[in-house]
Amino acid sequence: MYSEKVMDHFQNPRNVGEIENASGVGTVGNAKCGDIMRIYLDIDDNGVIQDCKFKTFGCGAAVATSSMATELVKGKTVQEALLVTNKAVMEALDGLPPVKVHCSLLAEEGIHAALWDYAEKNGIVIEGLKKPKNDISEGEEEEEY
Amino acid sequence: MYSEKVMDHFQNPRNVGEIENASGVGTVGNAKCGDIMRIYLDIDDNGVIQDCKFKTFGCGAAVATSSMATELVKGKTVQEALLVTNKAVMEALDGLPPVKVHCSLLAEEGIHAALWDYAEKNGIVIEGLKKPKNDISEGEEEEEY
Amino acid sequence: MELIYLDNAATTRTDERVVEAMLPYFTQYYGNASTIYALGEESRKAVTRARDIIAAGIGAKPEEIYFTAGGSESDNWALKATAEAYKEKGKHIITSKIEHHAILHTCEWLERQGFEVTYLDVDENGCINPADVEAAIRPDTILISIMFANNEIGTIEPIAEIGAIARAHGVLFHTDAVQAFGQEPIQVDEMNIDMLSSSGHKLNGPKGIGFLYIRKGVKIRSFVHGGAQERKRRAGTENVPGIVGFGKAAELAFASMEERTARERELRDYMISRFEKEIPYVKINGDREHRLANNVNACFRFVEGESMLIMLDMKGICASSGSACTSGSLDPSHVLLAIGLPHEIAHGSLRLTLGADTTKEQIDTTVDAIKEIVAHLRSMSPLYED
Amino acid sequence: MELIYLDNAATTRTDERVVEAMLPYFTQYYGNASTIYALGEESRKAVTRARDIIAAGIGAKPEEIYFTAGGSESDNWALKATAEAYKEKGKHIITSKIEHHAILHTCEWLERQGFEVTYLDVDENGCINPADVEAAIRPDTILISIMFANNEIGTIEPIAEIGAIARAHGVLFHTDAVQAFGQEPIQVDEMNIDMLSSSGHKLNGPKGIGFLYIRKGVKIRSFVHGGAQERKRRAGTENVPGIVGFGKAAELAFASMEERTARERELRDYMISRFEKEIPYVKINGDREHRLANNVNACFRFVEGESMLIMLDMKGICASSGSACTSGSLDPSHVLLAIGLPHEIAHGSLRLTLGADTTKEQIDTTVDAIKEIVAHLRSMSPLYED
Numbered sequence A, B: 001m002y003s004e005k006v007m008d009h010f011q012n013p014r015n016v017g018e019i020e021n022a023s024g025v026g027t028v029g030n031a032k033c034g035d036i037m038r039i040y041l042d043i044d045d046n047g048v049i050q051d052c053k054f055k056t057f058g059c060g061a062a063v064a065t066s067s068m069a070t071e072l073v074k075g076k077t078v079q080e081a082l083l084v085t086n087k088a089v090m091e092a093l094d095g096l097p098p099v100k101v102h103c104s105l106l107a108e109e110g111i112h113a114a115l116w117d118y119a120e121k122n123g124i125v126i127e128g129l130k131k132p133k134n135d136i137s138e139g140e141e142e143e144e145y
Numbered sequence C, D: 001m002e003l004i005y006l007d008n009a010a011t012t013r014t015d016e017r018v019v020e021a022m023l024p025y026f027t028q029y030y031g032n033a034s035t036i037y038a039l040g041e042e043s044r045k046a047v048t049r050a051r052d053i054i055a056a057g058i059g060a061k062p063e064e065i066y067f068t069a070g071g072s073e074s075d076n077w078a079l080k081a082t083a084e085a086y087k088e089k090g091k092h093i094i095t096s097k098i099e100h101h102a103i104l105h106t107c108e109w110l111e112r113q114g115f116e117v118t119y120l121d122v123d124e125n126g127c128i129n130p131a132d133v134e135a136a137i138r139p140d141t142i143l144i145s146i147m148f149a150n151n152e153i154g155t156i157e158p159i160a161e162i163g164a165i166a167r168a169h170g171v172l173f174h175t176d177a178v179q180a181f182g183q184e185p186i187q188v189d190e191m192n193i194d195m196l197s198s199s200g201h202k203l204n205g206p207k208g209i210g211f212l213y214i215r216k217g218v219k220i221r222s223f224v225h226g227g228a229q230e231r232k233r234r235a236g237t238e239n240v241p242g243i244v245g246f247g248k249a250a251e252l253a254f255a256s257m258e259e260r261t262a263r264e265r266e267l268r269d270y271m272i273s274r275f276e277k278e279i280p281y282v283k284i285n286g287d288r289e290h291r292l293a294n295n296v297n298a299c300f301r302f303v304e305g306e307s308m309l310i311m312l313d314m315k316g317i318c319a320s321s322g323s324a325c326t327s328g329s330l331d332p333s334h335v336l337l338a339i340g341l342p343h344e345i346a347h348g349s350l351r352l353t354l355g356a357d358t359t360k361e362q363i364d365t366t367v368d369a370i371k372e373i374v375a376h377l378r379s380m381s382p383l384y385e386d
Ligand SMILES: Cc1ncc(COP(=O)(O)O)c(C=O)c1O
Pocket: C235, C236, C237, C238, D009, D069, D070, D071, D072, D073, D075, D100, D102, D147, D149, D150, D151, D176, D177, D178, D179, D199, D200, D201, D210
C-alpha cells in the first residue's frame, strides 16, 4: 500500500534522534489515532536550519513523513521551511494512501511546532506561522453510514 | 426430487384416458397452482369399481398421483375406495416432496368427486362421502416473511 | 447422453478461465484484502483489478462499484438504503409489475415500513411505457427501479428513456441489470442510471458474488453494517476469489459480447420460428424486437410446465418454466400474468435461454423433443380436445 | 523467504481438500439448486450434505441452518430481523462493548431506528459477567447478543451461563461464533443458543459464505428479500461451491478439533511465555484461561502497531494489530479500550493467531523478530526513555 519511497524512509529513517539544547522542539499528536511526533531543530544565527531530528511513535506513514520532512527542511531558512507543507512531503514520497494523508499533517505541524518554540524562545515573530495545534485531529468528522 | 415410483408413474402413467358413459366423472382443480384433474369411474351393479381412468393437466406429482390413485381404486368397492386417501397414495408412491403434498390431495378429491357424481346420478348416499370442493386450494395461507 | 443446457438465465456454467483465475486466491494469495502485509496486498490488487474491469464495462468510476453477494443483495441494498437515506424527501417508489422478486418482495417489505410503491403495468410484450413512468412521478417520489431486461420473457426495457425522465425530475433511478450485464451494452452516464445491480453467475462467473453500482453523489447507507470494507459501505471480509472470478467473467463477456449475442440471436430466432411453424397452439412471450439475445419463452396451451421440464430432463435438456409447480410458491409467474396471460396458459410456459456454447444441433434436438412431449401431454390433458 | 502466517483470525488459507470439493460445482455440477432437472438435483444434494454436516456439528437440525454470504450478513440478519419481528414485544437489546463491528454498527443502526441497546462492560480480561447480563434484562428486552469468543483478544465468553439466563427470562439469545465455530465445542441446545453466526473463511473454508443458525420456533423475518431459497428466508441463487466448501471445511475442522487445538494451545502458551520472559514492558491481553487455542494478543509499550506489522511483513510474517493506523477508522481497537487499556498502549498491540500448520520454529522466528523490531522502534519513540 505504500510507495517505494515511503518504504525506504520507513526502513531507513533519516535523522532519527534528539538534538540537545535544540533551538526549537515541537511535539504534536493526533489524539484520534494516538500518534505522536517530536521534531528538534538546530537553527543558526542566520535563521538557517542546520540540523533537524525526530522521534515518532506512529504508523509507517508517520515515520516516513517525519524522515522526509526533516530531510526537506535541513539547510533551509525558517521562512523556506514554512513552505514544506504536508503536500510537499507527500509529493516527495510519491504519495500516500488516502487514509494516511492525516499522517503527513503530523509532519507539517511538527515542524511548525518546533519553529513556534524557536520563535517564542527568541522572542521573534515568524511571518505566516500560526500557533500550532497540539492535536491535529480537531475538526475531523465521521460521516454517517 | 421425486422418488423412483413417482417417476415411473409419471413416465408410464396407468389408466390415462376417458371412459364413455362413465358411472361417475369428477373434475377438481387447485385454483392457486392451476392444475386440473378429471377422474372417470366405471362401477358395476355391486358397487365395485371395474375401471378407472384419468386426464390430468398438472405437474409431475399430479400425474403420478392420478396414475397411482386410479390403480388403487380399481377393483375396490365404493366404500373401500373412500379409504384411498392422499396419504395412502403418497405412501404407495414412496412419498412426495413437502411442496407437492397438495398435488396428492387433488387425486383424493378427484376420486371423491367422481364418486359423488356416481351417487348423485344413482340417487344414493355414500356413507362418509362429503361434497367435494371444486377448488382444493381453499383455506391455504401464506405466512409473512 | 449429451447435456443440453438451456437455462442460462437461471445460472451459467462457470467458465474454465474464470475458475483458473480464481484458484490462486484460495490457497496461495489467501490473505485478507484489508490487511497491511504483502499477502493482503495481493488480494487488494486483485480486487482493484476486477473493480476496474467492471467499472470500465459500464462507463463507471471504480469507486462507484461495490461488491455484494449477488443480485438479490444488490437489489435489496439499492431499495432499502435509498428509502432510508431519502425518506425525509418522500416515501414513494416507482417500479413495475414484472420485476424480479428481489425487487418486488423488497418493495412489499418497504410498504410494511410505511413506504408507498407504484407497480407499473406493462403491455402484452412486457414493455414499460416511459410515459407511464413520468405520469407516476410525484413530489414525494424518491426512486424509480425498473429492470434492464426481464429474466423470464427477455424483454429489454427502454432504460435510457426512463433514465432521462428520472433525471429531468430529479428522481433517483435504479436498474436491476442482472440479466443484461455482459449481454447488452450499458453506459450508466448516457443512460442516466444512478444505481445498477448485477450478479456474477449469470455471465459464466461464480455464484455468490455481485455488485451494486452507486453513482457518486447518491446518498447511500449501508445494508450490511460492520467492518470498513468497500469504502465502509458493505461490511464483510472481501470474497477475493469471487471478486476475481467476477472480474474475469466480465472481461470475457465484454470482449465476446457482440459476436456471441449475434450468434445467440440467430439461434433464438431459428428456434422461435420452428416453434411457430411446427407446434399448434403456441404463443411466444416477450417483445420480439427488444429482447435478450438468448431468451426464448413460449406457452404451449393445454400442457403444464413442470411436466414438460421433467420430460425434457429425461432427454438431458435443462430448461425452466414459469409454471406455479416449479416455483416455491403456488402462484404461476407474476410476469406472465402481468402480460395478460390467463392462469392456465401461463401454466404451460417454457423458458429456454441459450449460452455461448449452444449449437444449432442442440436447438433442433430440443425443438424435436418439445414437439413430442407437448403432443404426449396434450393427449392426457383434460383441457385438450382435438 | 518462508511465509509465516499468523493472522488466522483475519482469514485462513483455504484447505486444498476444500478447494477440491468445490471444483466440480463450478464447471460440472453448475446447475441452479432451485431447478427441477437432474443437474440442479446435484447442486441441491450437495447443499443438503453441507447443511447436514454443519447442523450435526452444533447439535442443530438441518432446517435450522440458513446459508448467508458470511459472518457480517449473519450478524446483521440476526439483529435486524429479530428487532423487526419482536418490536411489538419490546425495543431493548443487550450486547457487549467488545462485539465485532458487524454487531456494534448494526446496533447503532438499530438505535437510529428507535431501539435501545445496552452495551455491557467487560472485565480487564474481556470477560462478560453473566450477572451483568441478568441485571440488564428488562421487560422490553427482546434479544441478548454476546459473542462466543472475541476475535481480537481471544477471550471465550460464558455462553452456556448467559444462554441459561436468557432462557429463564424468555429472551432470545444470539451468539456471534465466527471465531469459535470449528475451534470450540458448541451445542446449541445445551447452551440455549437461539441464533448463531458463522463464517466459512475463518476455518480454512472459502470466503463469502456463512450461515445463521435459527432455532425452530424463533419468529424470523428475511433480511435479503427475493426468491424462495433457504426456505424463503434468504433470497439469492445458492452459492453452491461456497456452501460445499464450507461443509467440507466444517467436516475437517470438527474431525481435527481436539488434536489441532491442543497443539495450538501449547504453541500459544509457549509464545506467550517467551514474550513475558524476554521482552520488557509487555502485556498479554485477554483471559489466560478462557481463551481461543490459537490466539496471542500482546501490547508492547512505546511502540505502534502498524510499524511493527510492516517490519514483520518485511520478514515474511503476517500478523495484525488493534492499532488505529491499521483500521479503516482512526480509533484504536474498541476491544482494547474496553478492557481498560489507555490509547497509547492499545496502540502498540499485536495479534498473532495460529493455524493448524503453525510450527514451533515459526513461533521462535517470530518472537525473535518481534524482540528486534520492538527494540528498534522503541529507540525512535518519543515515549520511550531507558
Ligand atoms: C467475531 C467476528 N464476527 C464477525 C465477523 C465478520 O465475518 P465476515 O468478515 O466473514 O463477514 C468476524 C470476522 O471478520 C469476526 O471475527
